[in-house]
Amino acid sequence: MAYPAFARFVNAWNAPVKLAAALFWSAVFSSSLLAGVQKPPLPGNCSTEAAARRHPVCENVLFHGSRETHDIALTFDACPRKKVDAFSVRIVQYLKKEKIPATFFVSGTWAESCPECLRQLEDEPLFEIGLHGYSHKRSTGLSEEEIGDEIEKNRMALRRLGADPQPLFRPPYGDNPFALSEAARRTGVTSVMWDIGPDDPDPHHTPKFLEKVVLDWAKGGSIVVMHVNGGGVWTADALPFIVDALKEKGFTFVTVSGLMSANLPGGSIPVASLNVKPQAASAKK
Numbered sequence: 001m002a003y004p005a006f007a008r009f010v011n012a013w014n015a016p017v018k019l020a021a022a023l024f025w026s027a028v029f030s031s032s033l034l035a036g037v038q039k040p041p042l043p044g045n046c047s048t049e050a051a052a053r054r055h056p057v058c059e060n061v062l063f064h065g066s067r068e069t070h071d072i073a074l075t076f077d078a079c080p081r082k083k084v085d086a087f088s089v090r091i092v093q094y095l096k097k098e099k100i101p102a103t104f105f106v107s108g109t110w111a112e113s114c115p116e117c118l119r120q121l122e123d124e125p126l127f128e129i130g131l132h133g134y135s136h137k138r139s140t141g142l143s144e145e146e147i148g149d150e151i152e153k154n155r156m157a158l159r160r161l162g163a164d165p166q167p168l169f170r171p172p173y174g175d176n177p178f179a180l181s182e183a184a185r186r187t188g189v190t191s192v193m194w195d196i197g198p199d200d201p202d203p204h205h206t207p208k209f210l211e212k213v214v215l216d217w218a219k220g221g222s223i224v225v226m227h228v229n230g231g232g233v234w235t236a237d238a239l240p241f242i243v244d245a246l247k248e249k250g251f252t253f254v255t256v257s258g259l260m261s262a263n264l265p266g267g268s269i270p271v272a273s274l275n276v277k278p279q280a281a282s283a284k285k
């Protein structure tokens with residue numbers, strides 16, 4: 001019967017195919033690690049530094065500060081979550097204890113679900129609060145006006161709860177279409193992306209993995225994105241190791257505003273890396 005011969009052929013053919021598949025997926029995996037960011041780039045927007053450099057409309061988007069400094073900014077997003085106690089209080093306690101400045105991008109609905117959490121961030125002079133959209137909508141598909149409303153509603157909600165947010169906006173999901181850049185300009189905020197995203201909501205990562213990604217990619221002026229809303233599975237465990245290792249490498253922790261003001265005025269910061277808005281850099285904490 002012909003079947004055994006065919007099976008032998010398939011088996012013989014299978015090995016190189018499996019090897020090729022393994023090589024392909026390991027290449028995909030390692031290139032996604034190498035990218036150092038969480039989301040693949042989308043066409044026609046300001047979501048990556050390379051894309052932003054090509055489009056003048058993206059000039060008010062920050063990916064990192066000056067590479068000439070040893071400054072680094074730890075940032076934590078507070079996206080809305082269904083869980084009631086969606087707050088990583090260990091992260092906040094650790095940063096306070098170690099006196100590490102940090103920037104928290106707070107969505108309106110998260111703050112409304114836990115005004116006490118917002119107060120803990122607002123009360124610490126080393127921390128600054130930025131905006132993360134009122135309801136954390138993805139910007140692609142929204143008009144400039146709708147995005148502007150999300151930003152303004154976010155700002156008003158935080159002010160109503162006693163916070164004084166900086167004119168800094170972290171686009172939900174890192175989604176930064178041209179309309180967002182226009183809306184950011186109109187509402188007077190700088191759109192703050194990042195150059196290091198250890199993808200801390202992924203439960204398959206480990207504290208060691210988070211530490212490795214941050215350490216491998218840390219440069220002067222880097223902005224690291226993590227989560228404070230309980231979404232960062234290992235963030236609180238990894239943070240002390242990340243902080244110690246960065247200190248050992250000579251980095252100094254600053255807020256995003258600190259990163260920006262360190263380069264005022266007329267620093268040699270490329271467009272789409274740091275377009276300093278004096279009112280943002282000099283605005284009070």
Ligand SMILES: [Zn+2]
Pocket residue numbers: 077078079080132136172173
């Ligand atoms: Zn978010």
